[in-house]
Amino acid sequence: KELSISKQDQQKMVNVAHRGASAHAPENTMAAFHKGVEMKSDYIEIDVQMTADEELVIIHDTTVNRTTNGTGAVGDLTLEEIRSLDAGSWFSEEFAGEKIPTFEEVLDAFRGKVGILIELKSPELYPGMEEKVANALKERNMDHSKNKKIIIQSFNHGSMELSKELLPEIPHGVLAGLSWAGVTDEQLEAFATYADYFNPNQNIVTPTLVDHVHEAGMQIMPYTSRSQEQANRLFNLGVDGIITDYPEHVYHHPVKN
Numbered sequence: 001k002e003l004s005i006s007k008q009d010q011q012k013m014v015n016v017a018h019r020g021a022s023a024h025a026p027e028n029t030m031a032a033f034h035k036g037v038e039m040k041s042d043y044i045e046i047d048v049q050m051t052a053d054e055e056l057v058i059i060h061d062t063t064v065n066r067t068t069n070g071t072g073a074v075g076d077l078t079l080e081e082i083r084s085l086d087a088g089s090w091f092s093e094e095f096a097g098e099k100i101p102t103f104e105e106v107l108d109a110f111r112g113k114v115g116i117l118i119e120l121k122s123p124e125l126y127p128g129m130e131e132k133v134a135n136a137l138k139e140r141n142m143d144h145s146k147n148k149k150i151i152i153q154s155f156n157h158g159s160m161e162l163s164k165e166l167l168p169e170i171p172h173g174v175l176a177g178l179s180w181a182g183v184t185d186e187q188l189e190a191f192a193t194y195a196d197y198f199n200p201n202q203n204i205v206t207p208t209l210v211d212h213v214h215e216a217g218m219q220i221m222p223y224t225s226r227s228q229e230q231a232n233r234l235f236n237l238g239v240d241g242i243i244t245d246y247p248e249h250v251y252h253h254p255v256k257n
């Protein structure tokens with residue numbers, strides 16, 4: 001049954017605004033990130049890719065087609081071309097003129113205000129991306145363990161091994177799609193040699209998986225919750241955080257019984 005949640009239990013569940021509060025503003029824009037902060041998320045999740053002139057930008061798809069008024073692959077466009085696009089109108093006219101943010105712009109605007117869960121998106125397309133991300137963090141003195149609010153994750157696990165070598169004090173995460181439903185304890189132990197988080201598709205999360213991830217010494221923050229029922233299920237499975245388009249769902253889950 002639905003009961004109100006105590007403040008103590010709220011604090012235990014990390015609330016991650018997926019691509020910003022992307023149910024309420026166009027994903028991966030400054031508007032969506034500000035909305036995530038306004039809605040009291042603990043982290044904003046951002047997808048990082050690289051332009052033709054090797055600048056880091058924030059966009060989910062490997063083309064600009066779905067979320068802007070332009071066309072083409074992110075890696076074929078220059079920063080100037082990318083910055084000329086409208087990344088808001090597809091969502092609603094209210095957001096017309098929103099731009100694709102740069103990685104550095106997001107770091108500078110949100111450091112100290114909210115945690116940043118940085119996903120390296122398709123790093124296999126962008127050689128040298130891990131170094132560029134590491135350098136942007138180092139230039140800002142954001143590469144130290146005292147900074148508890150930066151996490152780097154990717155579906156490309158080799159990229160995370162490399163990134164962890166470049167940024168040993170920063171927590172890293174492995175993303176795991178549906179094909180990892182049968183992940184073994186040995187595989188989890190191997191991930192734990194460089195990763196602090198195992199962040200799976202919510203549909204493969206079971207009580208056993210949660211236990212085994214914890215036994216391997218990692219935390220688990222599944223993606224992507226898009227309904228109150230999904231958030232409630234994840235909460236009751238004992239996950240550490242929920243990656244959601246709706247930050248409000250994470251604060252309305254039922255008390256465990």
Ligand code: G3P
Pocket residue numbers: 018045047060119175199223224243
């Ligand atoms: O944070 C994990 C989640 O964002 C992974 O899926 O496709 O939304 O980047 P995707």
Ligand code: CA
Pocket residue numbers: 045046047119
């Ligand atoms: Ca993502």
